[in-house]
Each structure stands twice: as structure tokens, then as C-alpha cells.
Amino acid sequence: MRNIKNLECSKCAKTHLHTVPQNVCHACGKPLFARYSLTAALKREDLASRAPTLWRYRELLPVGDEANIVSLGETMTPLIHAKRLGAAVGTLCKRASLAEVWIKDESRLPTGSFKARGLAMAVSMAKALGLTQLAIPSAGNAATALSLYAAAAGITAHIFMPKDTPAFNRETCELAGANITLIDGLISDAGRIVAERKAAEGWFDVSTLKEPYRVEGKKTMGFELAEQFGWELPDVIIYPTGGGTGIVGMWKGFAELEALGWIGEKRPRFISVQAVGCAPIVKAWEEGMPEAEPWPDAHTIASGLRVPQAIGDFLILQAIRESGGAAIAVTDDAIREAMHLLPATEGLLTCPEGAATVAALKQAVANGMISPSERVVLFNTGGYQA
Amino acid sequence: MRNIKNLECSKCAKTHLHTVPQNVCHACGKPLFARYSLTAALKREDLASRAPTLWRYRELLPVGDEANIVSLGETMTPLIHAKRLGAAVGTLCKRASLAEVWIKDESRLPTGSFKARGLAMAVSMAKALGLTQLAIPSAGNAATALSLYAAAAGITAHIFMPKDTPAFNRETCELAGANITLIDGLISDAGRIVAERKAAEGWFDVSTLKEPYRVEGKKTMGFELAEQFGWELPDVIIYPTGGGTGIVGMWKGFAELEALGWIGEKRPRFISVQAVGCAPIVKAWEEGMPEAEPWPDAHTIASGLRVPQAIGDFLILQAIRESGGAAIAVTDDAIREAMHLLPATEGLLTCPEGAATVAALKQAVANGMISPSERVVLFNTGGYQA
Numbered sequence: 001m002r003n004i005k006n007l008e009c010s011k012c013a014k015t016h017l018h019t020v021p022q023n024v025c026h027a028c029g030k031p032l033f034a035r036y037s038l039t040a041a042l043k044r045e046d047l048a049s050r051a052p053t054l055w056r057y058r059e060l061l062p063v064g065d066e067a068n069i070v071s072l073g074e075t076m077t078p079l080i081h082a083k084r085l086g087a088a089v090g091t092l093c094k095r096a097s098l099a100e101v102w103i104k105d106e107s108r109l110p111t112g113s114f115k116a117r118g119l120a121m122a123v124s125m126a127k128a129l130g131l132t133q134l135a136i137p138s139a140g141n142a143a144t145a146l147s148l149y150a151a152a153a154g155i156t157a158h159i160f161m162p163k164d165t166p167a168f169n170r171e172t173c174e175l176a177g178a179n180i181t182l183i184d185g186l187i188s189d190a191g192r193i194v195a196e197r198k199a200a201e202g203w204f205d206v207s208t209l210k211e212p213y214r215v216e217g218k219k220t221m222g223f224e225l226a227e228q229f230g231w232e233l234p235d236v237i238i239y240p241t242g243g244g245t246g247i248v249g250m251w252k253g254f255a256e257l258e259a260l261g262w263i264g265e266k267r268p269r270f271i272s273v274q275a276v277g278c279a280p281i282v283k284a285w286e287e288g289m290p291e292a293e294p295w296p297d298a299h300t301i302a303s304g305l306r307v308p309q310a311i312g313d314f315l316i317l318q319a320i321r322e323s324g325g326a327a328i329a330v331t332d333d334a335i336r337e338a339m340h341l342l343p344a345t346e347g348l349l350t351c352p353e354g355a356a357t358v359a360a361l362k363q364a365v366a367n368g369m370i371s372p373s374e375r376v377v378l379f380n381t382g383g384y385q386a
Numbered sequence: 387m388r389n390i391k392n393l394e395c396s397k398c399a400k401t402h403l404h405t406v407p408q409n410v411c412h413a414c415g416k417p418l419f420a421r422y423s424l425t426a427a428l429k430r431e432d433l434a435s436r437a438p439t440l441w442r443y444r445e446l447l448p449v450g451d452e453a454n455i456v457s458l459g460e461t462m463t464p465l466i467h468a469k470r471l472g473a474a475v476g477t478l479c480k481r482a483s484l485a486e487v488w489i490k491d492e493s494r495l496p497t498g499s500f501k502a503r504g505l506a507m508a509v510s511m512a513k514a515l516g517l518t519q520l521a522i523p524s525a526g527n528a529a530t531a532l533s534l535y536a537a538a539a540g541i542t543a544h545i546f547m548p549k550d551t552p553a554f555n556r557e558t559c560e561l562a563g564a565n566i567t568l569i570d571g572l573i574s575d576a577g578r579i580v581a582e583r584k585a586a587e588g589w590f591d592v593s594t595l596k597e598p599y600r601v602e603g604k605k606t607m608g609f610e611l612a613e614q615f616g617w618e619l620p621d622v623i624i625y626p627t628g629g630g631t632g633i634v635g636m637w638k639g640f641a642e643l644e645a646l647g648w649i650g651e652k653r654p655r656f657i658s659v660q661a662v663g664c665a666p667i668v669k670a671w672e673e674g675m676p677e678a679e680p681w682p683d684a685h686t687i688a689s690g691l692r693v694p695q696a697i698g699d700f701l702i703l704q705a706i707r708e709s710g711g712a713a714i715a716v717t718d719d720a721i722r723e724a725m726h727l728l729p730a731t732e733g734l735l736t737c738p739e740g741a742a743t744v745a746a747l748k749q750a751v752a753n754g755m756i757s758p759s760e761r762v763v764l765f766n767t768g769g770y771q772a
Binding site for chain 1 (some may be wrong): 462537552562721729768770
């Protein structure tokens with residue numbers, strides 16, 4: 001059942017042992033990817049009888065012994081056909097109705113956001129590897145997810161996040177009993193503090209893509225999407241991009257599904273959405289750069305998009321380019337409008353980051369980047385908080 | 387596929403047509419129950435190949451034509467084995483660890499609470515019956531659920547709720563585009579206003595148990611529980627009780643499952659939980675009364691439990707008594723403690739109403755009402771709001 005072979009650098013391909021805790025590549029400092037022996041793997045049809053949670057893909061996940069799984073009930077998230085939103089966006093853009101807009105509603109995961117996928121995997125692997133002290137810099141939802149999964153595992157979580165992180169995130173970390181440090185700065189500043197202190201304190205750093213298994217959890221978004229659409233991927237995926245692990249994970253996951261013969265060559269065009277107040281990936285994409293520069297004075301109402309620099313920038317940009325996609329920046333006003341449009345048309349609540357994908361859809365349809373006949377999936381990454 | 391036969395008064399058994407909109411019994415004013423022809427019904431085994439949503443039980447639900455289903459993705463909610471909570475409660479009560487405590491996490495439904503089940507059904511039936519104006523008095527979560535389902539259906543929602551209803555509920559109703567009236571009073575006052583104005587305004591009243599289909603949605607909690615436990619019901623269900631439709635629905639649902647031969651005679655003991663500041667059912671149960679008196683000066687931090695009078699009081703009390711259960715009042719301080727205990731032990735976030743079931747578990751174990759070896763299910767009816 002444990003098909004993982006090793007960890008491999010996503011940049012220089014150097015291999016690393018997966019049987020001990022690892023952060024980034026020892027040679028070049030870039031993210032490590034889990035690699036699997038997929039030859040002995042399961043058939044698509046075997047999934048039908050399994051429980052509807054992300055653990056149904058267990059042969060493609062790193063946790064070997066099921067006793068190490070830390071689960072808060074990671075049910076497959078609904079994929080909702082948004083006909084009324086599609087019609088409204090068509091009208092707003094003076095185009096035909098969009099008949100194939102779908103929402104993947106990640107707000108329905110434990111801890112209230114898509115961050116559950118990555119942290120379920122990271123905390124399960126931390127348990128498997130005997131780690132007891134985990135540290136994380138976070139813009140908010142990852143902190144909530146780590147705090148809660150760690151509590152369920154009896155592991156100590158050390159949280160570093162901006163002092164103006166939403167109250168929901170601060171309070172839920174407190175309720176879970178995490179050790180919380182509020183930073184007068186951004187997630188990048190929080191990341192520096194974790195990096196400086198972790199050796200002396202004995203913390204294992206679970207920053208996204210500086211830890212190899214959060215991305216393995218995130219790739220299950222792609223697995224579910226493929227399975228829910230009958231193994232035929234959509235034309236476009238619109239995804240809100242902070243650290244970018246979602247796009248990187250789905251891109252990796254689709255390659256694994258193709259290696260298994262479960263899907264063909266077709267890939268969705270990835271449209272990465274950022275806020276105009278913090279758009280390093282958009283800038284790098286527009287300028288044709290392979291990596292992104294740190295964004296100065298990052299600001300947006302979407303706290304999860306307030307990520308001035310991502311270690312996986314080159315992977316995000318690669319996935320966007322190879323897929324024929326794009327990167328789009330949306331204004332906070334457009335996000336606010338979309339936070340109304342989605343519930344008013346579809347009855348779905350959304351966080352600002354999820355609303356950003358609706359704003360991006362409007363922009364992409366208006367400028368012809370998406371045609372009204374295409375099948376488009378928007379990721380709603382979290383729920384509404386008052 | 388449409389197995390519904392008619393509506394029958396839960397008190398006097400008078401039958402009513404289900405093909406036209408109905409509220410309460412024309413003869414005695416009590417709640418109406420949907421009755422089905424269950425002889426032609428499905429086998430348990432048929433469920434396995436169906437999608438994991440509450441619509442898998444469609445032969446036992448009132449919506450005939452699937453085109454009328456208004457769905458926001460009502461995935462089956464996880465049933466989580468709470469071993470660490472069970473151990474903690476055992477220790478706190480100076481008893482053995484409780485090895486069989488389970489949480490049914492209803493916070494994972496659309497709209498953020500268990501109210502989605504009832505309103506999914508009521509709005510689908512409203513659509514089927516051609517209703518376009520729905521009115522509801524609510525303590526909060528039902529308002530959010532109606533507003534969002536109505537928005538998805540293109541139906542107008544008229545919301546009446548206390549002015550101190552949590553911000554999450556007020557804001558989500560606004561986002562969905564509902565017509566909102568804030569009341570200087572409680573849900574019972576809101577209910578009076580709906581009753582007074584509905585005829586002149588042309589609104590259909592979807593107050594719980596004054597509308598026959600919300601309870602049909604709620605009974606799916608019992609169906610899922612039975613299926614998730616392999617058709618063996620637990621020993622005890624602890625349920626937070628405002629309007630009480632959950633207990634009434636599960637009680638009705640279990641009878642239907644037994645009529646189908648899917649379960650035997652065994653029923654869980656229902657433990658109804660209320661707040662000491664609003665405990666009409668507890669008082670009636672303790673005094674051996676068949677109905678409850680209106681509770682004066684209702685107050686509690688659990689807004690969903692601030693329901694001074696329930697039209698289904700006699701049904702709730704009947705289910706508690708026939709099941710050999712009980713009714714328990716818990717303090718707001720005990721609720722606050724439990725809101726920390728559940729995330730700290732199990733990583734699960736909870737609303738005050740869900741936390742009340744944890745407080746009640748402690749009380750029931752401490753006083754010997756529940757033995758540590760019993761299988762107990764707590765219903766977490768909604769998520770945490772900052």
C-alpha cells in the first residue's frame with residue numbers, strides 16, 4: 001500500500017529519503033516532490049466502493065500505515081453546476097450565457113477551508129515520522145488548519161501570523177490550544193521568524209512547499225475534479241493564488257493520473273488569480289519571467305492572497321505556461337462585488353479569495369480569454385466569515 | 387419514484403392533500419407529517435452506488451420530479467470517532483474513558499449548518515408547488531439557509547429575526563439578497579409578525595413544523611447515522627433543542643426505516659439539550675407534562691437555543707419519553723468550556739449549540755445517565771463564528 005519511493009527536487013531532480021523528515025532540497029533549496037511506484041497501482045474502478053473522502057486515493061498518497069492518518073472527516077467537496085452564475089456573467093459581459101461554469105466548494109472541508117487537505121497530509125506524515133513540534137507561518141487559514149489537525153494528533157503547533165489576520169483564524173487557533181505569535185508584518189516576515197528560530201527551538205517547519213506533503217494533500221483537489229467529471233478534465237481552472245500550492249499540486253496530480261492511464265493528455269488552462277495589491281505571479285507572467293520578484297507593500301482584503309513571495313513561484317509559472325493559461329489581477333472592489341454575486345445567484349457563500357475567481361471569470365470572459373462555451377471550474381477555497 | 391401518499395396530522399391523524407401548499411392541520415393546528423407508500427421501496431443495498439448526498443434517500447423524500455431539487459451540494463456529513471474527547475470526558479467525570487463517542491459534524495453542510503437539510507427540502511417543495519414568496523421567523527441559521535436556497539431557486543425570501551442575531555446570519559442573508567426585518571424581540575415575536583402579515587402579503591410561511599417538509603429534510607440525519615453505523619443505531623443521541631425538528635425528524639425517520647425492514651426495534655435514547663436560560667422542554671420533561679409552557683425572558687449565548695416555545699413540543703417530549711431519554715439544561719459557562727474542549731481534543735470547530743451537547747455529555751456521564759461503555763452520538767449543528 002505504501003507506493004512512495006522517495007522525494008525528488010522539483011528543480012534539480014536530486015533524490016532524498018522520504019523515511020526521515022525533510023524540508024527543501026539539500027542541494028538547491030527548492031521544493032521536494034514525493035515520487036511513487038505507480039506500476040502496481042489501482043484501477044479507477046476500484047474507487048467506487050471506497051468512502052467519499054480524499055483518502056480514497058491512498059495508493060497515490062504518502063501515508064503508509066493507516067494508523068497514522070489524522071482525519072477530521074475530509075469528505076470529497078461538492079462540484080456544483082453554477083448555471084445561474086454562468087448566465088449572470090454572460091449578461092454582465094454582454095456575451096452568451098456560460099452554460100458550463102462549475103464551483104468546487106472547498107469551504108466544506110474540516111477547518112473551514114481548502115487548507116485542510118495539505119495539513120491533513122502534513123500532520124499525518126509528521127505523526128508517522130515522530131515529529132512533535134510543528135511551526136508554520138500563515139496568512140490565516142493554514143494556521144487554523146494546522147492548529148486543529150495538530151490538536152487531534154496530540155502534536156504542538158506554533159503559529160506565526162500577521163496581527164491583522166482575520167479574527168476567525170486567530171480565535172480558532174486559540175481554541176485548538178496552539179502557541180500563537182502575532183507578527184507586525186506579513187506572512188513572509190512570519191516565515192523569516194520561523195526559519196531563524198526553528199533549529200534552536202526544535203520545531204519542524206511546515207511552510208507550504210518547504211515541507212513535501214502539503215502539496216500531496218492539495219493534489220487531491222485535482223483527483224476529485226477528474227473523478228467527478230468522469231475522468232475528463234475541464235477546459236479551464238480558475239484558482240486564487242497565494243503560495244500557489246493548489247495549482248502546483250493539481251498539475252503534479254494530473255501528471256500522475258496520466259501516468260496511470262486514468263486520464264489523457266488534455267490539461268485545463270490554469271488561470272491564476274491574484275489581487276492588484278499583491279500580484280507577483282501576474283507580474284512575472286506578464287513579463288515572461290521564470291520566477292517572481294517579491295511584491296512590495298502587499299495589501300488586499302483577501303488575506304490569503306497577501307503573499308508577497310512564494311518559494312514555488314517557478315512551479316506555478318511553469319504550470320500556467322505549459323497549460324496555456326494566464327495570470328489575472330482583480331481589484332478589491334471586484335472581489336467585494338463577487339462576494340455578493342455568488343450567493344445571490346447560486347446560494348453559495350464564499351471567502352474573498354474564492355470570490356476573486358468569480359471576478360477573474362468576468363474579466364476573462366469580457367476580454368475573450370475564456371469563451372462562453374468552455375467548461376470552467378472555479379475554486380471556492382473557503383467559507384464566508386462575518 | 388414519488389412515494390408520498392399524503393400529509394397526515396401528527397396529533398389528530400386527519401389527512402391532507404400534499405399536492406397543494408399546506409401549513410398545519412386544518413382541524414387542530416398541529417404539524418403535518420408526510421406519509422409514504424413504502425411497500426414498493428428500495429433495498430438498502432441499492433444505496434451503495436448512489437452519490438453521497440442526502441438525495442440518495444430520494445424514495446423516502448417528498449420531492450417527486452428531480453428537476454425541482456434545489457441543491458447546494460448536501461454531502462453526507464462525517465461521523466467522527468471522538469476518542470480523545472471520550473477520554474477527556476471520562477477523566478473530567480472521574481470515570482472510565484468513553485470509547486464510543488462520535489460526532490456527527492453538521493457544520494459541513496451548505497450554508498454552514500444543519501438547517502440546510504430542512505430548507506433544501508422546503509425550498510425544493512416550494513419550487514415544485516409554484517410558491518415564489520417564502521417567509522420565515524428564525525433565530526439565525528435557518529434564515530441563512532432559507533436565504534441561500536431561495537436565491538439558488540430564484541424565490542424571494544422574507545426573513546424575520548431578532549436584531550441581536552449573530553452577524554454571520556445577518557450578513558449572509560444580505561449577501562443572498564433576502565428581504566430582512568430585524569425584530570426587537572425573540573423568534574417567537576418574529577413568528578407572530580409572519581403569521582399576522584402573511585395572508586395580506588401573499589407569503590408562504592416556512593416556520594419549522596408549520597411547514598411539512600423541513601422535518602423531512604431533518605430526518606435524513608437519522609438515515610445517514612443508521613447507514614454510517616451499518617444499520618445499527620447508537621445507544622444515545624445528544625441533540626441541541628430549539629424548535630426540536632431534528633429529534634422529531636430522526637424519530638420519524640427511524641420508524642420509516644423499521645417499516646422498510648432496514649433496522650430493528652432498537653432506538654437510541656434521545657437526550658435533548660437546552661440552555662438554563664431557555665429550557666422549556668427540560669421543564670416539561672422534568673414535570674412530566676405532555677406539552678411545554680412558553681419560557682419567559684429567554685436568554686443564552688447559544689442563539690439557536692433561544693426558542694421560548696416550539697409548536698412540536700409534544701412530539702419532542704414523546705420522542706424523549708418513548709426512547710427512554712432525557713432533557714438536560716446546561717449553563718452558558720459550560721457551553722463556553724465545551725467550545726474549547728472539542729477543538730482542543732478532536733480538532734473540530736463548533737457553534738455554541740453543538741458545544742452544548744459536549745457539556746450535556748459531561749453532565750450525563752457524571753450523574754450516571756450515560757455509562758462510559760455506551761455508544762453516544764453528539765450532533766454538532768454548525769460551525770464556529772468569530
